[in-house]
Amino acid sequence: MSLSTGRTARRHWEFLRSFMLVVVMATEGLAVAAGTSFARSAGGTSPQPTVAFYYGAELPVDELRAFDIVVVEPDHGFDPTTYRTSTSELFAYVSLGEVEPKRRYGQDIPQTWFNGTNTAWGARVVDQTQPEWPAFVVERIVAPLWARGYRGLFLDTLDSYQLAVERPEMRRLQEQGLAAAIRAVKKAYPELRLIFNRGFEILPDVHREAFAVAVESLYQEWDQAKTQYGEVSQSERDWILGQLKTVTSQYRLPVIVIDYAPPAQRELARRTAKKIKDLGYIPWVSTPALDYLGIGSIEVMPRKILMLYDSRTDPDLMEAPIHRFVDFPVNYLGYVPEHWDVRQGLPSFPVVGRYAGIITWFRSDDVGLGAALPQWLQAQTAQGVRVMVFNHFGFPLEAKRLTLLQLAIGGGSRERDAVTIVRQDRRIGYEAAPLPSREEFVPLRLLQGESLLTLRRGKDDGEDAVAFTPWGGYALSPYVVAQVPQAKTFRWLFDPIRLIHEALALPAMPAPDTTTENGRRLLLIHIDGDGFPSRAELPGAPFAGEVVLKQILEPYQVPTTVSVIEGEVAATGQYPELAPQLERIARRIFALPHVEVASHSFSHPFVWKEENQDPAHPEAISLAIPGYHYSAHTLDREIKGSLDYIDRTLAPPGKRTEVFLWSGDTNPSDAAVAKAYEATVYNLNGGDTLITKTNPSLTAVAPLGLQKGAFFQVFAPNQNENEYTNLWRGPFYGYERVIETFEMTEHPRRLKPINIYYHFYSGTKKASLRALQKVYDWALAQPVSPVSVSDYAKKVLDFQRLVIARDEQGWRIRGATHLRELRSDPAWGYPDLAQSHGVVGYADHEDDRYIHLSGEAEVRVTFTGRPPATPYLREASAPLRDWRQGRDRVEFSFRETRPVHYALGHSERCRVSREPGLRADRVIPSSPAGRRNIEGTGTGTGTITISCRP
Structure with missing residues (x-):
């Protein structure tokens, strides 16, 4: 790029770091901004970091940014420097006690350095007494990771030496060698933060080198030899708890507990994470492969919806019905459509936990995938992922395939028989009434669920054309959108926003909003x-x-x-x-x-x-x-x-x-x-x-x-x-x-x-x-x-990337620095300004409550049944520059030099002090009850101070 234009390399880099949306593959970077601190989460409410483990190659970047620390498999080629933000950082997985065959550096380790095998995982155990091993760890394993930008490591297999040696004196030698390797790493890279996986035996020697200690399987475990999940025995649990007590009381180190549960049993994962958290430990509950977005101290609420289409019939996605008709309702609900062309096959990575649901729109009942499509859909629904099918199912409607989805196919009536509507729910007929079609009649019947539109052909055949099912729902052609005769316009036969929300059983959570x-x-x-x-x-x-x-x-x-x-x-x-x-x-x-x-x-x-x-x-x-x-x-x-x-x-x-x-x-x-x-x-x-x-x-x-x-x-x-x-x-x-x-x-x-x-x-x-x-x-x-347009574009890009998670107190939102509005249901209550962080006020419009944000890196929203008891921002005609609220004082300013109109709620006991350049404010009645609130117009960028009486 030419510097003569004034666009310096610095601006180029900062722009890409801040606003580039990247598909993360093996060697691609992750788009975020720089600088990380883990002293405590935003708002100072938690002394412990939130931690996630994800070893899959398809990294769900946006979702993982909800966590302070994310441990990844570095061989997948992620770039930690472009991932790093002020609130989230990647740590690299390092096996210090074993070497797996896939590790490149393993070929350079002399055979005499191995003294055992972990048959369950197919790895070779390293003899920690080898004098050259610490230098090898520093130079061949850690140095390349440091050069790539990793500033944290998760040290695994710290007790694998126990597989190779049994005599206490020999084990002590192994422990000394292991401790020497760890000290060598910290000496070479003092800023490197190390999470130990167990390593209880060496903690007396190297606890000062540890950032945290992790342990696996406190409540729920995975038995690799038997390839099955199970519950940890009480005796094993008691032993682990005894070790962890020493870690926390004697060494004052944070503890991370990694448990394992089937993806389909997400409620079990929630209960397990809560039990771990209640003990004061940092939980992570996932699958043994750690390639699934599990549950930790917080639970990420997926904001992406997987949208399947067929490029054979829709080669230009811009013109595809799934984009033209469905993307907007998905956006309105607060979700991001992620389109997937079935021509490239079906996703092989875990969907549950990563996506809020699946939506399909096919133009025929055969997209060429045969039985693979219904089997894949059934596998997703078995894990709790809900599906909404529009137009056609995409596979031949044969009984053996439909039974996977609890549907049945009929037959027997003649095609020339009349088709009539026998049941029409009030939700049908939103913008246009359904017109029965003989040509597109499909004798598809629900085995379980709720039909919203049922038709009949002849005496026997019926069609449940629009329905909710135990796994989601579907709406068949031509009962989705109707084309206006002699026009290029269309009408929905139902409210797509409501239908998608109900079919996918989307959770009640705040929706990011780009309109306000x-x-x-x-x-x-x-x-x-x-x-x-x-x-x-x-x-x-x-x-x-x-x-x-x-x-x-x-x-x-x-x-x-x-x-x-x-x-x-x-x-x-x-x-x-x-x-x-x-x-x-x-x-x-x-x-x-x-x-x-x-x-x-x-x-x-x-x-x-x-x-x-x-x-x-x-x-x-x-x-x-x-x-x-x-x-x-x-x-x-x-x-x-x-x-x-x-x-x-x-x-x-x-x-x-x-x-x-x-x-x-x-x-x-x-x-x-x-x-x-x-x-x-x-x-x-x-x-x-x-x-x-x-x-x-x-x-x-x-x-x-x-x-x-x-x-x-x-x-x-x-x-x-x-x-x-x-x-x-x-x-x-x-x-x-x-x-x-x-x-x-x-x-x-x-x-x-x-x-x-x-x-x-x-x-x-x-x-x-x-x-x-x-x-x-x-x-x-x-x-x-x-x-400006650039301001609006920033909000849209925030919408695409921001992450929402929940814990016992409410909601955590990261990435909403430009997008500063959330939409909520008034039935959830009011934002609790005392318990929330980064929330400055709210206002109601129609049936929605709009929550105003300050642009903090992390926002916490907690709801309460009572209106705010302190002053809050009801509305303003410009973005806030800052907002500082104390018990009896509020200070704020705007990012605008033109006149700015603002109004505060619950400010009847307050008065305004003005900075030079601000026009006089006025106190006006602003509620049916006659309560008086502050409303004013500022003509400068000075700080407005509101002082209030108790």
């Missing part, structure tokens, strides 16, 4: 660069860019992300003779303090992916720029090149482009999205949120975005004026109908932020300008919190 901050609906505004050089139908025929500057951007001084197309305004583009004038206007726009700088590409690709282009019509691929042809080989020119041009030529000192806005079909390739991340800018556009009074359907509400390879494409919350004006054919005042969309995505549920999104060509006509002004005036009359 501090109780107010977000407002973001962005302009695509199209039409900047167009002449307006106004006196003097000014350029559209100048019209938008004078009539929109200058009068409406709210955060706005503005882009230009280099090929339209630069001398290297279509209009070199106009470039000096156009660039001058662009510089004036970008100099406005409320404008965020963005690029809309070099040549405005209309079709980003080559496989979707028509070579016979090059004019439909991108703008015609002399000497240039867009292709997959020119992505650098489109993205980094246009960013560099804007930074070098148009952006004022101190400003750089922050956003890349996708053009044309807004369906970039994986490689294109990767280029945007490499350029350290955020990306936006895509999605088709076009819900209106003439298209009143949740099928017209788009999800947050789409994963493109290792990176995430962030969708615009709403569509632009092109869609509201019949592709700019008129009526040109049509964009005012976007207000319908804003209203319908606010009630009865808040589904989206307000997003004013348009092109510069809206400045060419009086009707479109008036429509824009009407939309601005409406939006700014609402209680909103204006943000």
